[in-house]
Amino acid sequence: MTDVLKELAKVLEQRKQADADSSYVSSLHKKGLNKILEKVGEECTETILAAKDAERSGDTTDLVYETADLWFHSLVMLSHLDVGPDAILAELERRFDLSGLEEKAARGDK
Numbered sequence: 001m002t003d004v005l006k007e008l009a010k011v012l013e014q015r016k017q018a019d020a021d022s023s024y025v026s027s028l029h030k031k032g033l034n035k036i037l038e039k040v041g042e043e044c045t046e047t048i049l050a051a052k053d054a055e056r057s058g059d060t061t062d063l064v065y066e067t068a069d070l071w072f073h074s075l076v077m078l079s080h081l082d083v084g085p086d087a088i089l090a091e092l093e094r095r096f097d098l099s100g101l102e103e104k105a106a107r108g109d110k
């Protein structure tokens with residue numbers, strides 16, 4: 001499941017050196033962090049609107065599309081700051097393990 005994140009992250013890194021005219025990601029890196037954050041904000045809003053629509057209509061097609069845009073632009077933001085998806089996945093894994101331990105502790109398991 002995470003292979004696509006790893007492969008995409010490699011491409012996003014390569015795009016830091018590439019020609020901004022031929023690549024959307026290079027053009028974002030060249031425009032800088034503020035432009036990338038603007039896109040993350042836009043995609044966040046579009047995802048929220050799509051979620052509300054999905055609740056109303058029961059159709060999640062747009063929600064999936066907008067969430068992909070949000071994840072993608074978040075990866076560009078992380079790449080711009082030299083953070084790879086591995087760091088985020090490791091943090092989620094750590095929290096998942098911790099919550100498992102907390103549940104066990106609450107049950108009194110050893």
Ligand SMILES: N=c1c2ncn([C@@H]3O[C@H](COP(=O)(O)OP(=O)(O)OP(=O)(O)O)[C@@H](O)[C@H]3O)c2ncn1[C@@H]1O[C@H](COP(=O)(O)O)[C@@H](O)[C@H]1O
Nearest residue numbers: 008011012015022023024025026027039042068069072073
């Ligand atoms: N996954 C994506 C991806 N998802 C979304 N987008 C682009 O993100 C933009 C979404 O922004 P909007 O919906 O606001 O559309 P827009 O109005 O065209 O954007 P703006 O002009 O406002 O910036 C669109 O231009 C999409 O094409 C993506 N562009 C690239 N990728 C991946 O990134 C790789 C490198 O892309 P390039 O740098 O373009 O070669 C590609 O191989 C893909 O795998």
